[in-house]
Amino acid sequence: xxxxxxxxxxxxxxxxxxxxxxxxxxxxxxxxxxxxxxxxxxxxxxxxxxxxxxxxxxxxxxxxxxxxxxxxxxxxxxxxxxxxxxxxxxxxxxxxxxxxxxxxxxxxxxxxxxxxxxxxxxxxxxxxxxxxxxxxxxxxxxxxxxxxxxxxxxxxxxxxxxxxxxxxxxxxxxxxxxxxxxxxxxxxxxxxxxxxxxxxxxxxxxxxxxxxxxxxxxxxxxxxxxxxxxxxxxxxxxxxxxxxxxxxxxxxxxxxxxxxxxxxxxxxxxxxxxxxxxxxxxxxxxxxxxxxxxxxxxxxxxxxxxxxx
Numbered sequence: 688x689x690x691x692x693x694x695x696x697x698x699x700x701x702x703x704x705x706x707x708x709x710x711x712x713x714x715x716x717x718x719x720x721x722x723x724x725x726x727x728x729x730x731x732x733x734x735x736x737x738x739x740x741x742x743x744x745x746x747x748x749x750x751x752x753x754x755x756x757x758x759x760x761x762x763x764x765x766x767x768x769x770x771x772x773x774x775x776x777x778x779x780x781x782x783x784x785x786x787x788x789x790x791x792x793x794x795x796x797x798x799x800x801x802x803x804x805x806x807x808x809x810x811x812x813x814x815x816x817x818x819x820x821x822x823x824x825x826x827x828x829x830x831x832x833x834x835x836x837x838x839x840x841x842x843x844x845x846x847x848x849x850x851x852x853x854x855x856x857x858x859x860x861x862x863x864x865x866x867x868x869x870x871x872x873x874x875x876x877x878x879x880x881x882x883x884x885x886x887x888x889x890x891x892x893x894x895x896x897x898x899x900x901x902x903x904x905x906x907x908x909x910x911x912x913x914x915x916x917x918x919x920x921x922x923x924x925x926x927x928x929x930x931x932x933x934x935x936x937x938x939x940x941x942x943x944x945x946x947x948x949x950x951x952x953x954x955x956x957x958x959x960x961x962x963x964x965x966x967x968x969x970x971x972x973x974x975x976x977x978x979x980x981x982x983x984x985x986x987x988x989x990x991x992x993x994x995x996x
């Protein structure tokens with residue numbers, strides 16, 4: 688087994704850098720994002736870590752399929768770092784460990800072992816997670832007055848759903864949200880994601896490509912009362928059967944895919960008002976969070992110089 692792992696490690700060093708030593712690989716700059724750089728080593732690290740977490744085979748085809756989207760995601764990651772450097776957000780270690788545990792399926796030592804066997808820098812990967820957690824705090828801090836749900840609106844929505852004359856439905860949803868890429872048309876990007884879903888499954892594709900904060904949880908949004916969703920989302924999923932994936936929804940700066948996992952009906956007299964209220968709040972906050980996050984990143988991308996080397 689060790690011989691096989693050693694072979695893979697040598698092969699991937701060669702794969703990513705035929706004419707470079709590992710030291711030069713680390714310093715080989717691919718993109719400059721203002722005062723930040725993205726190196727070949729970072730791209731390699733992110734691609735291999737993504738494939739391992741997704742449980743996909745590490746081969747040339749899977750590596751090539753991730754290169755373009757990985758570079759785009761790293762550009763947004765660097766933009767987040769630049770913006771966060773202006774503030775002093777701290778990471779809650781308990782929250783971080785919970786985050787990593789979920790990704791590692793409660794076996795962090797095994798994940799570290801896999802990373803080590805394939806020459807992946809665990810600390811570099813962990814830093815990305817810290818940045819993501821800080822970014823979430825930053826967005827809530829910056830847009831808190833817009834993310835908070837008005838109590839009067841909340842009560843109206845709650846009463847509207849409870850007083851419906853039809854049975855309510857709860858649906859279990861998963862999502863994939865990818866940033867639009869200036870180097871590839873929306874049509875080609877949509878085809879690429881569709882092919883990934885077909886060949887590797889929705890959940891693995893979410894881990895590999897989704898820019899949403901649900902990516903680490905395979906895109907899972909959990910159980911949602913269908914009436915708490917926006918009309919455009921309801922229209923997108925209304926004809927889906929469990930296991931089916933929606934048509935892509937092209938939004939500002941991103942493209943959204945939804946998968947209906949399960950569906951269940953709830954009788955009117957069985958509706959839990961407090962649970963439904965919490966459901967509405969979480970759903971609206973998530974929608975607003977994603978909207979403001981995409982918008983803020985788009986502004987940053989337009990404001991900073993991005994140079995491809």
